[in-house]
Amino acid sequence: MENNIIGTSKKVERRNFLKKIAILALAPIAFGFLGATDKLKTIKKWMLANGYIPSNHKWGMGIDINKCIGCGRCAVACKNENNVPKEPFFFRTWVERYRIYEDGDVQVDSPNGSIDGFDNTRTTNQKMLRSFFVPKICNHCDNPPCVQVCPVGATFKGEDGVVLVDSDYCVGCRYCIQACPYGARFLHPETHTAEKCTFCYHRIVQDKLPACVEACPTQARVFGELNKKSSPLVRFLRMNKIGILKPSLNTEPKVYYSNLDMEVR
Amino acid sequence: MKNFLQKIPEQVKRLSILLLVVVIVFIVATSLLTPKDFGLVGHYRAGAIQNNADKKMQYAGQEACADCHDDIWKTKNAGYHKNLSCEVCHGPSANHVNEPDQFKPDKPRDRVFCPVCHEYNTSRPTGFPQILSASHNPRRICVTCHNPHNPTPPQTPKECSACHAEISNAKSVSSHMDIPCTKCHEASEKHKLHPREYLPTKPANREFCGQCHSQDAKGDKFIPRINMTTHEPRYVCWQCHYPHLPEAQ
Numbered sequence: 108m109e110n111n112i113i114g115t116s117k118k119v120e121r122r123n124f125l126k127k128i129a130i131l132a133l134a135p136i137a138f139g140f141l142g143a144t145d146k147l148k149t150i151k152k153w154m155l156a157n158g159y160i161p162s163n164h165k166w167g168m169g170i171d172i173n174k175c176i177g178c179g180r181c182a183v184a185c186k187n188e189n190n191v192p193k194e195p196f197f198f199r200t201w202v203e204r205y206r207i208y209e210d211g212d213v214q215v216d217s218p219n220g221s222i223d224g225f226d227n228t229r230t231t232n233q234k235m236l237r238s239f240f241v242p243k244i245c246n247h248c249d250n251p252p253c254v255q256v257c258p259v260g261a262t263f264k265g266e267d268g269v270v271l272v273d274s275d276y277c278v279g280c281r282y283c284i285q286a287c288p289y290g291a292r293f294l295h296p297e298t299h300t301a302e303k304c305t306f307c308y309h310r311i312v313q314d315k316l317p318a319c320v321e322a323c324p325t326q327a328r329v330f331g332e333l334n335k336k337s338s339p340l341v342r343f344l345r346m347n348k349i350g351i352l353k354p355s356l357n358t359e360p361k362v363y364y365s366n367l368d369m370e371v372r
Numbered sequence: 373m374k375n376f377l378q379k380i381p382e383q384v385k386r387l388s389i390l391l392l393v394v395v396i397v398f399i400v401a402t403s404l405l406t407p408k409d410f411g412l413v414g415h416y417r418a419g420a421i422q423n424n425a426d427k428k429m430q431y432a433g434q435e436a437c438a439d440c441h442d443d444i445w446k447t448k449n450a451g452y453h454k455n456l457s458c459e460v461c462h463g464p465s466a467n468h469v470n471e472p473d474q475f476k477p478d479k480p481r482d483r484v485f486c487p488v489c490h491e492y493n494t495s496r497p498t499g500f501p502q503i504l505s506a507s508h509n510p511r512r513i514c515v516t517c518h519n520p521h522n523p524t525p526p527q528t529p530k531e532c533s534a535c536h537a538e539i540s541n542a543k544s545v546s547s548h549m550d551i552p553c554t555k556c557h558e559a560s561e562k563h564k565l566h567p568r569e570y571l572p573t574k575p576a577n578r579e580f581c582g583q584c585h586s587q588d589a590k591g592d593k594f595i596p597r598i599n600m601t602t603h604e605p606r607y608v609c610w611q612c613h614y615p616h617l618p619e620a621q
Contacts (some may be wrong), residue, residue, distance in 0.1 A: 195505060235494065
């Protein structure tokens with residue numbers, strides 16, 4: 108009885124009711140829009156101290172296997188440039204030798220990551236079919252498995268496509284080392300944080316080439332922008348037949364190989 | 373209202389207070405512990421990019437060398453080593469660029485460094501100049517004969533074997549050992565400077581081999597002869613016979 112009386116006295120007009128509903132429905136959208144534009148501004152503005160704007164770039168590397176002579180100068184330059192531990196199991200880049208024999212046997216080796224060179228001595232009497240060197244490096248995947256598994260957000264793909272490690276944030280759990288299908292990561296023995304190739308980030312933000320590209324005596328490595336037509340990398344992609352490592356994993360690497368052999372893993 | 377509060381059971385009240393405390397602690401803790409720049413450009417600390425970019429450069433890049441050593445730079449860029457960056461041999465030299473007098477770059481002068489690239493290795497691409505350091509003037513250091521900034525051999529390579537060692541090794545044990553490379557391949561002088569741009573010629577037809585191996589060819593009678601019309605006329609010779617080692621099966 109009481110309920111009925113209250114209901115009739117506080118009757119809401121239909122027009123007012125619809126107005127309020129409309130405002131209520133639009134308000135969060137408007138707020139959301141404002142917030143989004145705000146965020147968009149910060150993203151566009153964000154740059155490094157020297158004025159390098161990551162979102163203006165997209166880096167990649169091309170490697171011509173036919174040109175690699177296996178001298179290992181890239182691995183040496185990388186270790187010098189990035190203070191990689193000198194012990195022979197820590198590499199940001201290294202060179203592998205593939206030897207394919209007539210009976211289909213494939214031998215892959217990389218003694219000290221190619222730094223001491225490769226000797227010609229053979230352990231088998233099989234007849235060689237073909238042999239070549241393959242430089243390896245972090246593929247800077249566009250869809251990086253290592254970033255997906257990092258539990259603390261310490262490894263990430265920057266807006267310029269370079270996969271970096273935040274060594275202040277890394278807890279050293281090694282998930283990323285497990286997740287990388289290319290074996291490009293290692294745990295630094297002193298800092299106990301994950302380490303990997305950064306395309307020499309400190310160099311490329313200053314318009315310099317990565318140390319391995321700078322040091323390669325035969326120009327087997329090409330570095331440049333992926334979305335600028337004039338870059339040497341785009342020229343490399345235009346002039347060569349290109350392959351990538353482990354395409355079946357859909358990691359979309361940004362390291363492109365020309366003259367890639369089917370036996371290369 | 374009072375009625376409503378009284379109706380809530382005691383345990384629910386206490387639990388909700390606890391929940392509230394947990395939520396507040398969580399919010400305060402995350403706002404204190406998460407760096408300000410986390411999530412600014414993505415799910416990561418934006419400052420980490422700056423940290424990565426702040427590392428010290430060790431390799432100055434060859435343009436930096438050219439500023440002072442422009443004479444050597446010009447010599448190098450005119451020779452075979454034009455694609456080499458100075459720091460491949462001289463080592464990381466950013467320190468030397470900043471303080472030229474205090475830091476001197478390396479000068480590898482032994483017989484160990486040059487063979488890193490130029491020692492013969494079966495896996496190296498053909499055409500890359502390679503030597504067997506055990507037999508190539510042993511005990512003499514490379515720079516006595518070769519100027520590393522313009523590494524033209526003391527004499528222009530008399531033999532093609534300077535670069536094509538594998539082919540020349542095979543040919544040297546074959547019955548073709550006495551035939552000079554130029555009998556079948558015409559290589560211009562430019563091939564020595566730009567090996568890939570100016571390729572030597574190759575024989576194009578059966579008649580070329582037939583100059584020696586056809587039945588009516590002149591020459592020594594111990595050269596194997598074939599009947600050019602009946603001997604596999606649909607193939608060119610090198611599809612079955614390897615010209616640099618014709619004995620091979």
